[in-house]
Amino acid sequence: MNRAKTTHNRPASQAAAVVLSAAALSCALGLPSSAAAQEPRPDPKTGLYSLAAGGYPLDAIERVLAPKGKVRCPTVEKTRYPGDVIPYHSKVMVARPFVGHLRAFERLVAEVAVRHYGRAPRKLRHIGTYNCRRIRQWPTFLSEHGLANGIDVAGFDFGPAPRAERAALPKALRGAFTVRVRKHWRSERAADARHRAFWHDLGRELVAAKHIFRVVLGPGYPGHEDHLHLDLAPWRLVEIDLDATDAEADPNHAPGGATE
Numbered sequence: 001m002n003r004a005k006t007t008h009n010r011p012a013s014q015a016a017a018v019v020l021s022a023a024a025l026s027c028a029l030g031l032p033s034s035a036a037a038q039e040p041r042p043d044p045k046t047g048l049y050s051l052a053a054g055g056y057p058l059d060a061i062e063r064v065l066a067p068k069g070k071v072r073c074p075t076v077e078k079t080r081y082p083g084d085v086i087p088y089h090s091k092v093m094v095a096r097p098f099v100g101h102l103r104a105f106e107r108l109v110a111e112v113a114v115r116h117y118g119r120a121p122r123k124l125r126h127i128g129t130y131n132c133r134r135i136r137q138w139p140t141f142l143s144e145h146g147l148a149n150g151i152d153v154a155g156f157d158f159g160p161a162p163r164a165e166r167a168a169l170p171k172a173l174r175g176a177f178t179v180r181v182r183k184h185w186r187s188e189r190a191a192d193a194r195h196r197a198f199w200h201d202l203g204r205e206l207v208a209a210k211h212i213f214r215v216v217l218g219p220g221y222p223g224h225e226d227h228l229h230l231d232l233a234p235w236r237l238v239e240i241d242l243d244a245t246d247a248e249a250d251p252n253h254a255p256g257g258a259t260e
């Protein structure tokens, strides 16, 4: 089953997941002021906020900006976060409620990495979180980076494989190595096949994990050939070029099937 709508103007080997709901956007931005009065709380077990409309503490913040002029970012309580399941190469400044969602993301990355490489990454390489600015594609909206409510992920660094996993791995993946969106997302080198599969598997998991992030952007979205942008804006926006899985590429296996 396809998890997201696809567009048809891309190479046949790739499916672009595009979900943009303008209705959800205006609806979310028009949240009643009472939403601010009932401060949302995270699930005590998972640390995650509900991502139903209004369920996340930053949902009620106005994102619309005057078309011109200096951007002033609303005050949001921030914290320096070093990473937990996967340490970050440098600490990030993020809105407090975002931390639980980053931790869930790290757990997801670790799971996918274990499937492909037999271990979790040693470091997450990011290219920023907090940055008070407009959305480049929609300049009348504040970027979630302006609320410290988003992260740009460039890749992961892996240490040597544990002894028990070594035999199952190709030689090149037994020692330390790095995976990067820029270098591996579209690589056609045979030597990079596993890295490409790792990224696209992770991309599919992120699109499916609607409880972790609402916005998932990556290669295929303008300006995102070298990183994944993940945030908790009060709307859903997914645009990322994903390779078809083996099941989707099989003409005998009708995508969507009875559910469409």
Ligand SMILES: [Zn+2]
Pocket: 145, 150, 151, 152, 229, 230
């Ligand atoms: Zn970003």
